[in-house]
Amino acid sequence: EDKVVQSPLSLVVHEGDTVTLNCSYEVTNFRSLLWYKQEKKAPTFLFMLTSSGIEKKSGRLSSILDKKELSSILNITATQTGDSAIYLCAAGGGYGNNRLAFGKGNQVVVIP
Amino acid sequence: DGGITQSPKYLFRKEGQNVTLSCEQNLNHDAMYWYRQDPGQGLRLIYYSQIVNDFQKGDIAEGYSVSREKKESFPLTVTSAQKNPTAFYLCASGDRNNQPQHFGDGTRLSIL
Numbered sequence: 001e002d003k004v005v006q007s008p009l010s011l012v013v014h015e016g017d018t019v020t021l022n023c024s025y026e027v028t029n030f031r032s033l034l035w036y037k038q039e040k041k042a043p044t045f046l047f048m049l050t051s052s053g054i055e056k057k058s059g060r061l062s063s064i065l066d067k068k069e070l071s072s073i074l075n076i077t078a079t080q081t082g083d084s085a086i087y088l089c090a091a092g093g094g095y096g097n098n099r100l101a102f103g104k105g106n107q108v109v110v111i112p
Numbered sequence: 113d114g115g116i117t118q119s120p121k122y123l124f125r126k127e128g129q130n131v132t133l134s135c136e137q138n139l140n141h142d143a144m145y146w147y148r149q150d151p152g153q154g155l156r157l158i159y160y161s162q163i164v165n166d167f168q169k170g171d172i173a174e175g176y177s178v179s180r181e182k183k184e185s186f187p188l189t190v191t192s193a194q195k196n197p198t199a200f201y202l203c204a205s206g207d208r209n210n211q212p213q214h215f216g217d218g219t220r221l222s223i224l
Binding site for chain 2: 004006009031032034036041042043044045048050088090092098099100101102103104105
């Protein structure tokens with residue numbers, strides 16, 4: 001059974017801090033790892049990683065995949081209150097069916 | 113605007129009642145997915161469909177049913193056999209070729 005584990009499950013930081021979120025996976029026939037941000041409703045797509053060691057960046061957010069360690073990290077620098085959300089990690093594999101296995105999420109609270 | 117529309121936003125079910133959650137997409141995606149989200153549990157896959165008139169069970173299909181008669185639509189029925197239906201239900205769609213899934217705003221189902 002495919003498995004995705006995220007840590008820490010929740011954390012509280014002050015504005016301006018840097019946050020590092022961890023995701024490890026065990027997925028048959030791994031193809032990609034995805035990060036989503038969920039505030040109140042729909043998860044919104046952040047990054048998709050398929051190649052090991054290549055960092056993807058978007059503003060203050062960045063993510064990297066380590067296929068050897070079967071893991072990924074999501075970094076948020078200079079956090080703002082708007083970064084408060086649940087960050088979901090998902091791994092895709094299988095045999096062309098695009099199924100994703102999700103972790104339980106990292107709940108981040110940024111306080112002023 | 114292209115997107116995924118879920119309705120209703122809130123739904124209440126009585127004992128012994130079947131209820132149907134609607135999901136429509138105009139992104140021309142082949143694949144559609146239904147997830148259930150419980151607090152602290154992440155997203156769990158209920159059913160998915162890669163093509164019209166075909167669908168497969170996910171990890172927690174018991175007590176649910178789906179149909180896929182049109183490419184744009186993938187309704188989910190929560191049957192009376194689902195004894196613990198209170199949850200947040202998310203619909204997603206995606207291309208079949210390893211692209212990110214996109215999510216609707218969800219339906220929150222509660223028991224009366």
